[in-house]
Structures are given as structure tokens and as C-alpha cells.
Amino acid sequence: MSEHAALSPVRLTMREGPGQPDPSPALGALYQGFERELLVPLWTEIGDLMPSSPRSKASPHLWRWERLLALAAEAGRIVPVGRGGERRAIALANPSLGGRPFATPTLWAAIQYLMPGEDAPEHRHSQHAFRFVVEGEGVWTVVGGDAVRMSRGDFLPQAGGHWHAHHNAASRPMAWIDGLDIPFAYATDSQFFEFGRHQLSAQEKGTPERSRSERLWGHPGLRPVATAKACWPATPLLAYRWADTDRALTDQLELEAEGHAGTVSPGHAAVRFTNPTNGRDVLPTLRTEMHRLRSGAATVARREVGSSVFQVFDGAGSVTVGESRWEVSRGDLFVVPSWVPFQARAAASGLDLFRFSDTPIFEALHAHRESADPADIPPVPGAV
């Protein structure tokens, strides 16, 4: 090995196989030349780089809510929140992604935990974020000075570029999950971050029932004329309340029971959180949805390009992700990697599932693809 090649990160090995040149001294010399010049041939890499369909680097995996919560509570006791660390957020690390805090190659999912009276300091970043509350209440997220209440079932999108802080106004700790596109921004080198103020004003620490954003944007089909010329790629509505989500899901199942369209498939209701200014996904890189399965019902098994993270919001059931199958209940989180078949089935209790995914990235680039064709989905052990 030459000196230059020794410094190169490129390492090429002659091997026999279909599409591979026969090993020979000349080939060895050529590969050394490649290493020295920082070159890699397609023929040694094509199987990894260009599979016939996505073979995700991530694995299906399940995190139990009770264990997350216990560790987060312990962090609440011993890890302070403040400038520099910014948030007491603890992220899911997919077991196949090298120990990095990546739930999937594109998605970040974390439990965040705030003690009574605590503030998480203001900052802003280009990554898109949201909060989803599986249980509890008492924290207000303050976005551009607008205090937004967080309560069980609420979904709070947080578009990139907005200043935000969190404040726990209650006498008990509160936990919720954060979803972001941090791994995507990291993979594509496209992130910006800025520190904000250390303290919110007294007014910003108020605890209004409804945020200003809800008062402006939370009326179905109604747009403030004052904003009519504005065009936002992300939603200006900062809270989607559980009462609305719950009623929408209930309505779909009742319509189905009356013989009308509305559900995704029998017994499977679902709503997508959308940007009222364009009817599209609530954030440019993240799709977010709430699904409800009636007692005993199942989703249609399907696979799609892109990855998802699910959290059980209520009820219980079983989920199948590729060759994995888990019984799940409130708070449990699991990931579905790209092109891995997924199916959920509700127990007698019914099952409410919150889901977020990177689908808008692929749709924007005309690269999305999905399939519910059985021929396209090989039989999965444990699937019902």
C-alpha cells in the first residue's frame, strides 16, 4: 500500500462474484490507484447502493413508555435544564444507526421532561418540530411570545425559524414527545440554530386557555383576511386540540356505521394535521396523523417509501413491522423503516395511534411510492 493510499479512507478489496472483475495483480494495482486518488468503482458498491427496493439501514424497534418515562423522571431529578443543553430531551436511538439519536435515518423522536416551575430557554432553528402529549398537562410552549397550552392529546407543530421556549406552570412534572427532522437536516447539511433570550417576560409566562394563534387560525375553513396575501410553507396554527381530533375520528366511524364513506378502511379512521393556508402537511418535511382502530379492526397491510414513528395514544393492540410483532399500549413508541410492511390491529379496547413520518420529503421530490399489493408484500411471520 502506498503512502497516499494509506492516508485515504477508501479501502477496496478484490473479491470474486457476479459482476466483479477477476482478482489479479493488475486489478490490485488498479484498486490501489483508486484508493490513492479517492475513487471507488460502482461495481463493488452497486449491491449496497442500488438495491432493487429500499433496504433500510434502520431496524423496526419498540420503546416502552414506562421505561422512557422512568429514565426521563430520573433525568428530571439530576439533569438541569438551561442554556447550552437547551432541553431535557432524550431521543430514541435506532439500534441499527450506530448509536446516534436517530429514530430513523430522517426522524428524531424524543421524550421531553420539564419539572414544576422550570423553563426551557428560548432558541430557534431551521429544523421543523412538533410536540405531542400522550398524558399530563401544565406546560405552555411559548412561540414568538404566544403561550400555547399543552394537554393530553394535543398536537403542537413548531415550524422551523420560530423562537420558542417551554414553561411548566404546574406543580407536577410533565412529559411529552418531540418530533423533528434533525437527522434529515444533519444528513443533508442544511441546519441553522440561534440562541434566544434566557428569560420570558411575565406576560409570556401567562397560561391562557387558547393561544393567539388558535384565536386567529383555529376556526374551520376560515382565514383571517389580514393574512390573505401571506403564503406559509408551514402551518400558522400552533395547537390542534384533542377535542377536535377525537370528534373527527368519532365522526368518521359513525359515518361508516351509517354506510357512508369517510374511513380509510373498515374500522380504521384517520385524520391528517394540515396547514390551513395550503391544505398540505402541517410542516414541509413532516407528516403527522392520528389513527383510530375500532375494537378488533386492523389496518390494511402496506409498505411505503420513507419511515415513520408511531406512539400509542390510547387503547391497546398488536402491531407488525416487517418480521417484528409487538403488543402495545399507551405511550409505547415504535418505528417503521422505509419499505417495511406495517399493520396494526386493535384489541377489544380499540387503538388510537399517533404517527409521524418523512413522507412530504418524498412527495415533494416525486419519489414517494407505496403498495398494499399482497404480491408486493412478502408474507411476514406473525402477521394475522
Place this chain on the structure above:
Amino acid sequence: MSEHAALSPVRLTMREGPGQPDPSPALGALYQGFERELLVPLWTEIGDLMPSSPRSKASPHLWRWERLLALAAEAGRIVPVGRGGERRAIALANPSLGGRPFATPTLWAAIQYLMPGEDAPEHRHSQHAFRFVVEGEGVWTVVGGDAVRMSRGDFLPQAGGHWHAHHNAASRPMAWIDGLDIPFAYATDSQFFEFGRHQLSAQEKGTPERSRSERLWGHPGLRPVATAKACWPATPLLAYRWADTDRALTDQLELEAEGHAGTVSPGHAAVRFTNPTNGRDVLPTLRTEMHRLRSGAATVARREVGSSVFQVFDGAGSVTVGESRWEVSRGDLFVVPSWVPFQARAAASGLDLFRFSDTPIFEALHAHRESADPADIPPVPGAV
């Protein structure tokens, strides 16, 4: 005049003036040739066809609700509703548009009146329509089999191409206004119409509080996933309820009082009815809005390309349209022609104004233009 020219509708007259050729026998012969060959020169027409800014063929005009209602009630007594006439609808005829039922060159506005127990038969047409209810209740509009309740303050869009009928389930007559783009479709030769069934089924004559469309689409920011791939140029939400509209307007004024953005201008709140699938206007050719002026407040005087029809929903005030000025109260209707300055001012009671316009046509064609520049708007007699 030759025989051919005698049959021609073209009539040309030599006249003196800037840009006109001097009258002469040769010019007279040329003009006769033009008439015979169905030709018209630009130079005789340019002043009419190409003014420096829109000089609407329509006039500002006011219709008093009590007179409309009295005539509609009389029509209720002596004019039956049925196949062929289709609707007991009585349209505003702008005094400058030749006695045709055109409120403006593009907009149709009518009062519709239905007696107790009456049905208006099912039909469908390519023209886009809506209903707005200034007072009363008891009628259900049945759209594709979905019965939609109509009550004071409700706005019911009706996209072109959908089957629809009306049914009065109450023991009293009911009146409301219809808005359509009939004159635009007529001017551009683009309309289709089809008769439907003579009778609705018993189920369709039901009187549900909420329509199926509201149960699917009436939740703020939430889209049924089952419809996620559909793309509609017009809204699938068939009713925008007064309770929502009223609260949205109240919220805007309260935000303003607290020092926050939200209103169009001081004391002037307004919401636009939008299509939740794309955030745009509720119908491809019609913009529809509800405006609220706080006691004593006024809108900013402005003019824009395109015409509007307003109906006073509640309260009282004065409106200025070009050189016209009227005191208005509940139910009164008036038109604002293209590029005519408009301003409204609320009396002590405050003023709620429903407005619809043809603005989406001009925006879609990149031809919209508006101005609140005083230099661009000559002083108008009576303007405050």
C-alpha cells in the same frame, strides 16, 4: 349603403376628433367596406375598449331587503316551484346592464324563497353557487344526497357539477340569497346544466343538525386521510356555521384590543371562507368573506379590479361606493363595480357585512390589481 352592408350589424360613423381620420368621401367608402366585410377599426373604438382604468358598465346600486322580501313573499304565493323554472329565485338586475339579471358583469345575486313543505327539484350545473342566510331557518339543501341545514348566518358553498335540491321542512317560508357566477359563464359561453330527479328520497329529506360533509371536513386543520390523494378546486365542506364565523370575528377584535395583530385595519375584522384542501377561495370563481366593523369604525377606502356584492348581515352603518352613499341595515344588498372606491362605516351598533366577489378569476389570470393609495382614488363626494 350596399345591400351587404345593410345586413351587417356593423355601423361606422365618420367623426372628427383626436386620433380620428378626417371625414371624406374616401373614408366613407372605406367605412362602408368595413361594414360590408364585418370589420371595425380600432381607432373608433379604443376609447371605449381600452380606457386608462376600468370604467365599469355596471353602476353602484342598493336594493332594500324589505322590498325584496315582500316581492319574494308575493311570488311565494302565486309562482309555483318546479321542473323547468327550477327555483323561486329573483335576481338583482344592475340598472346599467340592460335589464339582464346581472348584479355585476360577472355576478348573479338573488333572493330565493321556499314555502313550507316545498321542494326545489334536483339539478346540477357547471356554475359555482353558494347560499347565505341573513335570517330564518328550516330549509335543508341536499347536495349529492347529503342534507345540509340552513340557519341564520350560515354560508353554504355549492361547487359546480354537484346535484342539489332544496327542501323546506319547516312550517314557515324561508328566504336566503344565492350567489353564482352565472353572468361570467354566460359572457364566456362556458356553462353546462342537467336536470336531476324530481323527488328526493325520504332519507334525503331528513333534517340532521350536521351534514355528512361537516362531520368529515368541519374540524379545524384536520383532513380525513381517506381523501388525502384527492385534489378539489372547490371546497368539500358544505356549511360554514355562524357560530364559528362569529367567534372568529370576535377573536380578531379581542386580539386587537389586547394589542396584537389580526384585524385588517383598526376596528375591522374579517374572515375569508376557504377550501380546506388548498387554503384558497372556497370556489374557483368566487371569493366570499364576512366583515365586522366595531362601533364607529370604518374600512380603509380602496378600489380593486373586479366587482363585489355585499349584504348587511347585522347592525347598521353607511357605505360609500364611488359617488353613491347609503345608510344600510340588515339584509340590504349593494354592488361595488370594478375599480370603484368603496368604504363602509359602522353606526353605533357595529356592522357585519357579508361580501362576495369575482376576485379569484383575476388572481388566477394574474390580472388582479388594487389600491388604497389616496392619489389613486379621487375624492368621492360623501366619503367621510
Place this chain on the structure above:
Amino acid sequence: MSEHAALSPVRLTMREGPGQPDPSPALGALYQGFERELLVPLWTEIGDLMPSSPRSKASPHLWRWERLLALAAEAGRIVPVGRGGERRAIALANPSLGGRPFATPTLWAAIQYLMPGEDAPEHRHSQHAFRFVVEGEGVWTVVGGDAVRMSRGDFLPQAGGHWHAHHNAASRPMAWIDGLDIPFAYATDSQFFEFGRHQLSAQEKGTPERSRSERLWGHPGLRPVATAKACWPATPLLAYRWADTDRALTDQLELEAEGHAGTVSPGHAAVRFTNPTNGRDVLPTLRTEMHRLRSGAATVARREVGSSVFQVFDGAGSVTVGESRWEVSRGDLFVVPSWVPFQARAAASGLDLFRFSDTPIFEALHAHRESADPADIPPVPGAV
């Protein structure tokens, strides 16, 4: 008739018929009330306003080029060009549109004629325009100071809002056709107009072979990076040259002869002039195309919403427009009203047809519809 009703333009007549109320004194009184209050009922108008499919107010009609040209040449002798009259343009007046200079309800088509050395003064207007040259050369259109040569076969779009003048630099008169959306802007009250300078500079009167716009935009698939952030609803390319158009049509017919796709239907090649910044129609309200029929070939008979004007560019053939049938040759102009079936057939010489239409208006508003279904197109006398 009351005094008020006497001043009203509304005139209502009781008549018997399906959907009409029985004549009676009470009905007569009601109709008088309607007249007085400027109201018109739907039931007397619905047949005219809401036909089952478009029944155009315009008629099919043919104008012979030689007669237009003779009259334009006579106008060249006796009608000066200058400020006020602006252009020596003589417009087609559809025989069913009341003698107005409207080829169809939305389209203006005129022959323009400029004597040697003459200038048509600079102005600008919101109406979109183009020039098409069926024969001759020697005039330069000067758009925003950019002199654009006009020669046989060239198509020159002229987006609304740009200053433009014309200059005949040759020793012979030149004629061409102008197409605009003047009737549409007139019907919708949306037009602006402004006078420019009386004289062009010496440099602007230059006679370059290629305009600046062609040098920037006339390269297939290549966009100047300097303009990359600009977004224009109308094309920045000011000339589409005949050599390109001719070659594109020839290529399509040769591809067809080799067994490949490319033509619209057998023997029928066609290209659309497009805006290179968005791939859409060259102007927001006007579609423009060149069609070529091989010797003996015919177009598929079809009808569509919206109207067209055709000019024969070369060759000869027969065209059928509804119940009209004409033999046509170079320069002849004819109109196809909305929803009237159209078919063209080439004589042995082949047939090149330039066409413009208002289709983008209907596409932008989701109101376009077309049909080549024989069941949808009643047999037309004279159709081959």
C-alpha cells in the same frame, strides 16, 4: 306601468310554457314590482342563461384574407397612424355580436397595416397581445426598447404591461394580424391603458436580426441563471421564429412516418407556443398553436369550451365549423365558437393553420371541457 318601472331597463312579459307561472293579473302586478325594483326572476331567464351546454352568442364566420388586405391597404392610403387612434388595426366583428369588434366573446383579431417608414406610437396596456405574420417583412416591434424583427411565419407574443411600438423600416407596406383578449377584459372590466413616448430613439429604430429577448431566451431548455428567481406569468421570449416552428412540425411528421409517437393524430402535427419559465401557455389568457396537416389528412372532429380564431398560414383545405363548411387558403381567418364542433382537412397541398384561443382562462378556473366523442357531437352537415 308605474313611473319607476318606466325608467327601469327591466322588461318582463308573462308567457305560457313549461316552468312558467300562469299569466294572471296578480302575476302582472308582481312582474311590474320586479321591474320597478330592478329584479328579474330566474324562471323567465333560465333557458337562455343556463343551457344544457354552451350555446355561443357568436357565430362561425370566415373572413377572406384578400378582402381584409385590400381594405387595410386602402386604410393605409387614407388613415394616418398616430397618438389617439394608436394603431391602424381593423378588427373582425363577429356577425352575431352586435357589430362590436369582437371575433368571439373573448377574443380580438385584427389586421394591422403599416406604411413604409411609419411608426405606431408607444403605449402599454394590461390586455395580452401577440402578432402573427402570414406574409411580408420589414417591421420591427419595439418592446421595452428591444427591437424585434417580424417576418413571415413568426409569432410575437406581447404580454400585458409592456411598453411597445411598431416601426416599418422597409420600403413596402406590411400587414400582420394582432390577437388580444380585449373582449374578455372588456366583459370583466379589468383593463388598464397608458400612453408612452411619441418617438422611439434612433437605437430603438435599429433593425437587428435577433432581439435581445431571443438572445437571452431563445435557446432550447436553457434559462439564464441571472433570471432564475424571476417568475413570469407570461413569456419573456418575444419572438418564436418560423424556422423553428417549421422544423418542429416537420420533425413530428417524420417521427410519425418512422412509426413513433409525436403527432396529435395521423397526419396532424401541432406545436404550442409556451412560456419557457413555466412550460405553460405563452400568455395567461391566450393559447397559441401552429398546426400542420399532411396532404389529405384531417383533424379529429372535436368541440371544447371556449372559442378560437384560426388563420391559414399555408396550403389549402376545407374546414367545418358546426354547420358551416369553407374551402380555405392562405391568410383566410375564421372563428370557432364555444362548444361548436370543428374539423379541418388538408387539400393535396397540405394545410398549415395558426390558431389562438381563450383556453387558458377556462383551464385556470377548472372550467375547461372538451369532447371528441361522436355521441357527444351531433352529425354536422357537410362534415366528411
Place this chain on the structure above:
Amino acid sequence: MSEHAALSPVRLTMREGPGQPDPSPALGALYQGFERELLVPLWTEIGDLMPSSPRSKASPHLWRWERLLALAAEAGRIVPVGRGGERRAIALANPSLGGRPFATPTLWAAIQYLMPGEDAPEHRHSQHAFRFVVEGEGVWTVVGGDAVRMSRGDFLPQAGGHWHAHHNAASRPMAWIDGLDIPFAYATDSQFFEFGRHQLSAQEKGTPERSRSERLWGHPGLRPVATAKACWPATPLLAYRWADTDRALTDQLELEAEGHAGTVSPGHAAVRFTNPTNGRDVLPTLRTEMHRLRSGAATVARREVGSSVFQVFDGAGSVTVGESRWEVSRGDLFVVPSWVPFQARAAASGLDLFRFSDTPIFEALHAHRESADPADIPPVPGAV
């Protein structure tokens, strides 16, 4: 360390520093719990994941054309082309990306080499690709059966999903560069691949001067009407010829010399290859451009989100990428990582630079950002 934690890829280390909790036994136990449960806190990762601006994992780097070509020629002698290996393509491996064949985190750039008479077998994949020819001729790329000539200066886009093969019809080897979005598809798990036929037909091995795609789509501003309803996210035009590109660049510099707009900045002409069906980038994930600097001219120094690969097409000059500065000439390739300032300066010979980048990804997701603000770009050693 517990047994579970031992199997976990997560490794957490207590350390002191701003925003870090003080090391303690309790913290150590917490971190072990995180490792065991596959969790990673934000506070240990935020500096890497959320920098204030993109800190690319890639490095600026230069590859000399002569060395690439020599190694490719040697590969031509000893590495066969065929099914399985698919292509004799040798990719740039950025020195900071772990020896993987990634020029940048999103872009693949390779030299491809084909011996006389050789065929690269047919396949298709979802990744978008293009070929650019810095020298030579004789190969035809066969896309869906359409043989497309490749010659010096030509740019040949190849949208994902199309079958394609290559055939060297000449008596000499030929080299060119391939650009693809392979690393992006790999990072996001979104790729599909399929083998095609082993042999092309005799007809497909033809060597036409112009491809069928050029005959249909290669006419400036002209769209085949037969395709009018089709909507393609990637260009249907399979070759952008050097003669056109060269003339467009020459025109821009001549316009500048005459005092008119057209260039990006003084002495810097540039064209972008665009999709004629929508005016946007030629491929949904790849921007491609040709730049020309007049003798002695320089580009404005700027940085932007996303990465680029440049190849010198002609001439010579110096380029500055962050803290690197190189003298470059024909064929040399270099990368500009995300947010690294870039400037090029032409030698007396002038400088033609081909560039491709991942910008459309960021624009589609509203995440693009660029700056030429000197305050935003720290002084770079060697920058002029």
C-alpha cells in the same frame, strides 16, 4: 456496564462543559440506563446536530482529470462491463465521508468509460442521473429505445425510472462523467432498481445525429400538442447540445458588452438546464448549469445550503472553496460542500465551468438559503 448496555450501540460519556450536567455516580447510572434502552440525550449531541450554520461532513476536494482518466483507461483494459457490475463507473469519494463513493453527502459523481464496441447493459432505477461530456464522442445512450448521441459539451439528463443502456459505436474509447443523487437516495432509503435486457436491438444501436426526444422537444418554446396534458417532474428532452449552450453563453456576454442585462455579474454568464414542461430544474433533485467567465473575471463569492460538484469544461482559472484554493483546467473536478464560500476566477483563457448541485431538494422543502453578504462570509485565505 450491564449486559444489555453492552449490546447497545449507544455509548455515552459524562463530560464537563457548558450545558452538561456535572458528572456523578447518579448521572453515570442514568447514562447506562440510556444506553440499555437505546436512548441518547440531546444535551450531549446538540453541538454536533444543531450547529449555528451547516458544518458539512464533506470537505472541499479536487480531482485532476488526467489522473481519473488514466485510471479509467486502465480499468477499460482489465475490468469488463456487464450484468451485475452494470457500468465501468468510478466515483469520487470525498475524503471526509468514510471512503464511501460519495462526492458530497447527497451527490454521486463518476467517470464512466466505454471501450470501442462495448455495451453497458440496460437497467433502470429511481435515482436521477445525467451524463456530461468534457471530451470525445462516439457513444450513444439508448433511453427507452431512443439512441442519443454524446459529444463534447453535451449534457444528457436521465430521469429516474427510464430504461437506459450505453453503446460505443466508435473505434476509440470514450469517457464522460455521470452525476446522480445516489447518496441522497441512500441516506433516505428511497431507491428502486431493475435489470433490463442484455442486448439492444440492431435499430437501437443506430447512431442518429438527433434523438427522437430532440426532434420532439428540442425547439425553443415549442411544445408538442400531443403531449399537452402530460406533466413530467423531469425533462423529456434527452440532450442539451453544446452548440446551443455555447451560443447562449456567448449571447449573454455580448449583451453585457452592449450594456444590457443578461449576465449573473460582470463577466459571468450562466445558463441553467431546465425541464421545458415546467421551466424548473431538469431533474427533481439535481440542478445543472454551465457557467462562463470572461478572461480575468470572477464570480461573486457566495455560500449556500447544499453541495455542488464542478467540472472545468474549458479554459483555466483559480477557484477558492473555503480555505482551499486550486488552479484548475480542463476536466478537473472539485466539490463545494454546504455553506462553504465559493469563488472562481478565470485566467486569461477564460473559464467554462459545468456545475451540478442538490439545490432543488432544499428549494422543494423551503430549506434553501444563500448569502453573498461579506459579513456573512468570513475572509477566506487566498480569496482575491
